[in-house]
Amino acid sequence: MTKPNPARINFTTLFAVLALAAVAVYCLPIALSQAPSESGPTSKSPTEPAESGVSSSNATKAWQTLNGAIRQLVDTGPAFEAKLRQVTRVDGQEVRAVGRYIQSSGLRGLMRMELQSPIGNQTSRFEQTCDGRLTWTREQVGEEVRIRRVDVGRLDEIAFTSGVSARFKVGGLPELLDSIAWDYDLQLVRGVLKETQNVWIIRGTLKESRLQSLLDENEQTIVPPELPTKVRVALAADGPFRLIPVRMEFSSEPPEGGSGPARLISELDIYEIKAIDPPKEELFRYSTTEDDAHFTNETQIYLDRFQTRMATLPGFSGMRR
Template identity: 85%
Template sequence: MTKPTPTRINLTTPIAVLALAAAAIYFVPIARSQTPTENAAAANSAAAPAEPVKSSTNATKAWQTLNGAIRQLVDTGPAFEAKLRQVTRVDGQEVRAVGRYIQASGLRGLMRMELQAAIGNQTSRFEQTCDGRLTWTREQVGEEVRIRRVDVGRLDEIGFTSGVSARFKVGGLPELLDSIAWDYDLHLVRGVLKETQNVWIIRGTLKQGRLQALLDETEQPAAPPEMPTKVRVALAADGPFRLIPVRMEFSSDPPSGATGPPRLISELDIYEIKAIDPPKEELFRYSTTEDDAHFTNETQIYLDRFQTRMATLPGFSGLRR
């Protein structure tokens, strides 16, 4: 087993290809999360998605809808399981991954996600679990393994004025939606998915300030073709799984000087969603082995990330003492 080291992110690593919504986890690194300067007013007014806003712009409505989806996933919606299918295109390769997703509700903080794909002659696996106290992420390509851990209980040290606590936004679909809400300029439209399902569609363009932070982070002079500067999220508009995401697409801009539509680099389908009985906590526990002793503790990264974000909201009092 290869001991993981916290090296600079490579936009074209095979593990990045496999990871669920690689755009949020790798191409949009959390270590330098940008505060939402372009839509600061919208963000401030929409901090609590359940509260009405007197004068809403479309961007504010999109923000509220994403935050409502997060609340539905972790709190008010039913516990559910679903199948996952992801197609990612990087460096001329097309990687297809399949897996499953399980999400508990009622603010229990329980989530499990698994993806598996073949990259060349190697099998790649992505596993993420949260038992309400620790979130573990394990990525493997062949014999190369990277393991990360976040003590989500420590995120309660941050004082929140409203909305869903940060501890429920680490891992899985909630983290992905939260990253989109903060890193992209958003637009909300009503649509139909495959002519069979009413959905809310949220389109996003990577904020200029966020883009520059990413270029600085990766020491790139311009956005590489793997960087997702466009996002499209489809949320169920009605039915028992209202606001549950059913499809996500990440696209990149054409090369500098070229014209044409954005290039689709990653698409994720969440399908065959079904309600389940409240799952037992044992299902979400990460079984560590002796080989898993070498992991990267990313708790402080997440503390810094949410501290920076929440500091932009009115009434924020910082870390609890």
């Protein structure tokens, strides 16, 4: 087992499980068929944003809506499965991937995500599973394999004052949404998905403080072209899968000195979502092999990350004793 390497997380923490920067360069990613159109907030909304009564500010509503989406995914919403499509554009190349996603509910902590894509004459595979105790991430391109593990049970060492426990925010869509909530300045708007589905659209711009810390961690002074400084998330606004994400877009800034719109570097569709019976834990267990013995334990990285985040909230009491 290898020791955790903070640099390994670097830019990939922004998009968590999808690893759109580091992994997409040599691995994963989604094709989109629908682009959300936007309109400003109106009084006639299909469904009020989750937990929107705390503040009238748009940024606060956006934050609360994302956290409401996380709660829907891991607790109050139905167990579901969905198909995934992704396309990522890096260095003039386009990589497409398809896969599936399964999420339990009722705070069981069960999640499974799979993506695979042809890369030249090879196939890249991305697998992430959580059985409520351990989250495993396996990335493979050809014969090269990288495996990471997080003991999510240990995240209960952090005393939370509110919200969903950190143990449910490691892996899959919950981690991706949580990273967006913390790393981006957010705005909430109304929109439709090709005039067929009401959605809440959350737009985000990477926080200056987060951008600078990423550059410092990686000893860089220039923003790399694969770093997503803009994000747009479409959440279902009504229906049985309310607040479940249905589309995500990640964009980077135009080339240095250039003008024009942000460059779309990755798109993700979550579609054909359907409710399922509560899945059995066996579906989410990761079966290690002899080749998987050398993995990176990233538990401490996540402990440090959530400790730092929660320390910014009023009333935070630190680690449990």
